[in-house]
Amino acid sequence: MSTFLGIDTGGTASRWVIVDDTGIVIDRGSAAGATGHLFNPVERERLTATLAGIADRARQHAPIAACLGITGLGEAVHAEARNLVGALFAIEPAMVLLGDDMDLAFRATFAPGTGHLVSAGTGSIGLHLRADGSLIRVGGRGLLIDDGGSGTWIALTALDQLYRRIDETGGPAEAERLAAELFAEVGGTGWSETRSFVYGSDRGRIGTLAPAVARAATAGDPLATDIIRRAAAELARLAKALIARVGPLPIAFIGGIVTLHPAIKSGIEAELPGAVVSFPQIDAAAHAAQWARQNYQTEARP
CATH class of the missing domain: 3.30.420.430 (Nucleotidyltransferase; domain 5)
Known part of the structure; x- marks a missing residue:
């Protein structure tokens, strides 16, 4: 055999x-x-x-x-x-x-030329594979430039917004639940622990903080809830860019971030009224x- x-x-x-x-x-x-x-x-x-x-x-x-x-x-x-x-x-x-893994993911989801794919995990990217095999890619430029809506983006946006509040008020203000979730993951409440975690990690480890943001959002933390909402808008933006360049086609969203929090899917659908949107498990x-x-x-x- x-x-x-x-x-x-x-x-x-x-x-x-x-x-x-x-x-x-x-x-x-x-x-x-x-x-x-x-x-x-x-x-x-x-x-x-x-x-x-x-x-x-x-x-x-x-x-x-x-x-x-x-x-x-x-x-x-x-x-x-x-x-x-x-x-x-x-x-x-x-x-x-x-x-590459995204070409494979597209072919596992659509026949070439028949859809748009947005993948959101550690990073994020949107792509359309034409019938002739050529690729159109949007986003996916890594954490130092973009990767909007990805796990790494969610984690770094949360830390950025949290520390801005700490700078301005001396504490997390209304984001206390988000602070507690994030600091539990990085191993302490001090800047030294956060600095060691972020600057001593790659994007994959940084992205592991995204579930902490989701937990805080589920508990009603307003800052975490806003970041989750913004993540959905960022992922929908990738789909909108593909639609603008290629035309309207069915759109599939894949990756771990899609199921991170219910507001991700609902937010994507709200951002793309009239579009054929799916969330397949490939x-x-x-x-x-x-x-x-x-x-x-x-x-x-x-």
């Missing part, structure tokens, strides 16, 4: 699936996150470690082809990444399909495994 591997790698987590030659899932699992920034030695080592961990489990199924969507993987490093995957999984490099790793299977069967056909 031939088997085929699909991997969906994001900055904070990776998921993998193996299917047999009829397309039935026979194994799946998760691993640490990584990026495709192979030009950075630290990130190259991180990706190698993540893939090696998956290989330890997947190798028992001896996959003969693979498809990977890896965040930040540019075409300039495809050859290097293909050789890395081939060596770790004992797969011929020619049987390794590569792309399995990008399974889609990648099926893609690897289909590609192999096409290539192997006499």
Whole structure:
């Protein structure tokens, strides 16, 4: 029996699936996150470690082809990444399909040219994949520039607004519940603890503060509630930008932030009256495994 591997790698987590030659899932699992920034030695080592961990489990199924969507993987490093995957999984490099995680997510949600996708997790991005395979991307420029509505954006906006109140009044004022939730996560109420947490972390760890903001909003904290509302508007903005550039099409919102708080979904829908909006749960790793299977069967056909 031939088997085929699909991997969906994001900055904070990776998921993998193996299917047999009829397309039935026979194994799946998760691993640490990584990026495709192979030009950075630290990130190259991180990706190698993540893939090696998956290989330890997947190798028992001896996959003969693979498809990977890896965040930040540019075409300039495809050859290097293909050789890395081939060596770790004992797969011929020619049987390794590569792309970034958002291209994979789109294909798992829509056929090219038929919709708009907005993804909101640690970061945020909107994209439309044209029928010819070209991509239109909006947002997704990282925490130092934007990533509006993402987990990292929610966390940093909350800290910014909280500390402005502390500057002005000497305390959190009406944002006491938000302060309590955030400071419990960073490990203390002092600036030194917050500074160590934020400036000693990557965007993935910073984004883990977003649930604290959601909890405060659920408890009625007015500042947290406003930030959640603004996050929904930021995500809807990405959809509006795609509509302006491509035209009205169904819009799917995916990622952990969509389910962070009920006001996210309702806020998005309120911002996009008349649009066809959905919040699907996609399995990008399974889609990648099926893609690897289909590609192999096409290539192997006499």
